[in-house]
Amino acid sequence: MKEHIIVRVIASILIPFIQLYALYVIAHGEIGPGGGFQGGVIFSASIILYVLAFGMEEARSRISQKMSDLLSSTGALIFAIIGLLCILAGGSYLEYDQLPLGTPKLASHLGIYGIEIGIGITVAAVLITIFFEMAGRKDD
Amino acid sequence: MIDFMLLFFLVILAIAAISMKDLLSAIIILSAYSLIMAVVWVRLNAVDVAFTEAAVGAGITTVLLIAALSRTKRRERTSPQPAIQKQKSMTRNSILSFIVVMVTGAVLVYGTIDMPDFGDPDAPANLHVADRYIEKSYEETGIVNFVTAVLASYRGYDTLGEVMVIFAAGIGVVLLLRRKREQ
Structure with missing residues (x-):
């Protein structure tokens, strides 16, 4: 689909808005429907749209294999480490x-906010x- | 009325998806099924689930299934048996499976007779911990949306497990597909 100029222009207009919406869904999981899972899925959808419009090579140069591997474990680690921090602060896990x-x-609000971000990173990556x-x- | 229409659509789409020989069409039909399912969740006031169903079921799963399909054949393989023998075993198999499906369906319908009405406040599911989640979740977790409060705080371990399952799925795909390419 590399030679389709309309697809590429529309995709490059849409992708920033899709990603902004993904961040909105992650951030607003506490007061509305949504959260880390849904936001992460929407974010990955924007990357898939990028691949469809611009090709795999171009996408890999933006998000390298190493980076996506690293991010998938980072999100899960953020979740687990926030749980451990709760133990260090004198409570039980999570x-x-x-x-x-x-x-x-x-504190509870911020902790949940942190794990939602972790979930979002892992799911998207x-x-x-x-x-x-x-x-x-x-x-x- | 609209609930029955949605249910009707779901049944039609499910039958279409399993009877379709062209796998790409079956994937698209499953995507439509998920979208209608998302509408059903909204009708049941489960917006969080509806959101997930629309994003995962109708969106990403379709893309991933098409990606998987690009690595295999588009049409279902027909069995290599001779036509007459195939016909015979087909009828016997379909009678047998029809009986099994009817008996299972009858047992399931019999099971629903004892179930409480939809939305019944005295149903066992609504008497256990639901009241506490609805009344106390904001005081205890500081989160307005109590679906998120349950997922992240009261059932935090389960959510951690889910994230690990997704991570394990990613590792599985990397181990299976990436090593083969490098050889």
Whole structure:
């Protein structure tokens, strides 16, 4: 689809808005429908659109294999480390309100915010990896 | 009324998806199925689930299935048996499977008779912890949307497990496909 100028222009207009929407969904998981899973999926959809419009090589030069591998584990680690920080702060695993961040309610809020971001990173990176591995094998 | 129409569409799409020999068409039909399913979730006031169904079921799963299809054949393989023998075994198989499906369906319908009405406040599912989640989740977690409060706080371990499952799926795909390419 590389020679289709209309597809490429429309995709390059749409992709920033899709990614902004993905971040909105992750950030607003606490007050509306959505959260890390949905936001991560929407973010990976924007990358898939990029691959469809601009090709695999171009996309790989933006998000290298190493980067997507690293991000998939980073998100899961953020989740697990926030859980461990709760133990260090004197609570049990994933007991966010023990975190030393102002009031217990605020600490819980921020802890949940943190794990939502972690979930979003992992989901987006894993789905991008799966898509790259499955679609990017024309050469063999 | 609209609920019955949606249910009707779901049944039609499900039958179409399994009877389709062209796998690409079957994938597109499954995508439409997920989209209607998302509407059903909205009708049941489960917007978080509807959101997930629309994003994952109708969106990403379709793309991934098409990507998987690009690595195999588009049409289902027909069995290499001779036509007459195939006909005979087909009828026997279909009678047998029809009986199994009817018995299972009858048992399931019999099971639904004892179930509480939809949205019944006295149903066992609504008497256990739901009240606490609805009344106390904002005080205890500081989160307005109590679906997120349940997922991230009350059921935090489950969500951690889900993230690990997704991560493991990614690692599985990398191990299976990437090593083969490098050889």
